[in-house]
Amino acid sequence: MDTNESVEEAIGLLQQLGLKEYEARCFVGLSRLRSGTAKTLSEMTEVPRTRVYDAVRVLESQGLVEVQHSSPQEFRAVSLEEATETLRDQYEARVERLENALDTIDIVDEGDDTPIQQVWSLSGQNGIENRTDQLIEEATDEVVLVIGDESLLTDDLADSLNEVVSNGVTLIIGALTEPLEDQIQTKVPDATTFITGLEWLHSENATEDETAIGRLLLIDRSTILVSSITSGSKEEQAIFGEGFGNGLVVIARRLMAQGLVPAHDPGQ
Amino acid sequence: MDTNESVEEAIGLLQQLGLKEYEARCFVGLSRLRSGTAKTLSEMTEVPRTRVYDAVRVLESQGLVEVQHSSPQEFRAVSLEEATETLRDQYEARVERLENALDTIDIVDEGDDTPIQQVWSLSGQNGIENRTDQLIEEATDEVVLVIGDESLLTDDLADSLNEVVSNGVTLIIGALTEPLEDQIQTKVPDATTFITGLEWLHSENATEDETAIGRLLLIDRSTILVSSITSGSKEEQAIFGEGFGNGLVVIARRLMAQGLVPAHDPGQ
């Protein structure tokens, strides 16, 4: 809606995608013009005129802008589809090369691992999401999952759940609210669902930096992941433990036995 | 094969993907260790010990490593699959947001366009590739394509070609060598192929900064794209013109009539 806001956002995103500020400004500037000269661009983007040339040159070498070598020379941005496709290609190529490089390396050295009680923490919505999916896919016996916020019920997650349930794994999913439970039953029809009775899971009054429950995942009764979301920063943080004897896991099992999952049977 | 080399490459790639040097070093360091402390990591990666903590914290917040809050605390990298998946997600999210932002903007202002003869230049393998594909898909009548190097015959390109040929567009593809022609007939069976007789298209003796032909694309006899590859830098550069009256296009048509495409009939 608000163009100015979107412009700023686009500039920021382009910088996150690796462009410098001037390059980003020039690109969105050109995106709003069918075509423009250095002067036009400079006026519209606040980029010093003499620096427009450098910026555009970089953009051209990345396939985001085309240049007409006349005098004065004119610039124009490639179409939105071409631009995003180019960016995607670029990134995909890098990630693939990274995969290969790390693959040929992975030859680990000294095993610096202590096979005792371990509790790891990780944060970032994305990373936690991926870890969740992976853990679910590795389950052989039982998956217990409690979801605290509907935004966490992604399609990828549903895919993982449906895949594992089709392999004969028992799937028990809890929700904090009834509407959420309905959503779950729609996306993962084969799961046994329930509404958790643990009040402390609910995000109280949404005060400042109140901490709400994110997910709670128990795999084969021996691996657990619990995450929370601070309502202010919306950053998700998780702790994660594995091993049947792991303290965290033991607590989780006890918790479960007590009433998190009401008697293990569906409905009510 | 050579681990050391791969390590360096991985570090470079991670930096291109947005990590700082220390972060990149720490991540590949942890990738070779099942788990490690700040000291271990510092020794292995040449990152000052006191800075390992910052770096790892950032990595954790991005979902690339997990931390055990013991003393001394231990770090470990997530699996290769999780890491690449996380990176992909992150990027995809950014590109999508960019798409939206630019979409709400695109409301162009003053049309600063000159509808006269225009020849644009663009560079970068990726961008040129995308432009090529897009132009092909827009063809309504005829596509003439000459490919100068087999590396340019990508799957995406073949897809575009096959798609457009199924819409009844005449497709004529030239190659510089016979093996290349064979490849083309395999990937795009419905195309009429030939071997170009234009000697200057061939990359002479591969001297220093010799310039070899990349692609030559003529769409509906009114839009043309010609690219070259400097053998040294392997950078691809292209010029691009549209409009039936465009000078560049006129030359291309004449060139074609002369013998680029031998009499327009298949084989020999």
Add this chain to the structure above:
DNA sequence: CCTTTTTGTGATTAATCGGGTGACTTCTCG
């Protein structure tokens, strides 16, 4: 043809960021 303005290049300065180091507090363990 000469003047004036615009265009493009290059060098130069200023500010920011990231790599690198060391001081200092806290913790662990003998």
Add this chain to the structure above:
DNA sequence: CGAGAAGTCACCCGATTAATCACAAAAAGG
């Protein structure tokens, strides 16, 4: 309790990047 390791901070300095300026080349326009 004391030595050494772990962890946190604050700082320095070099490189990158934003920003300005000086100047040559080229158009525009009398």
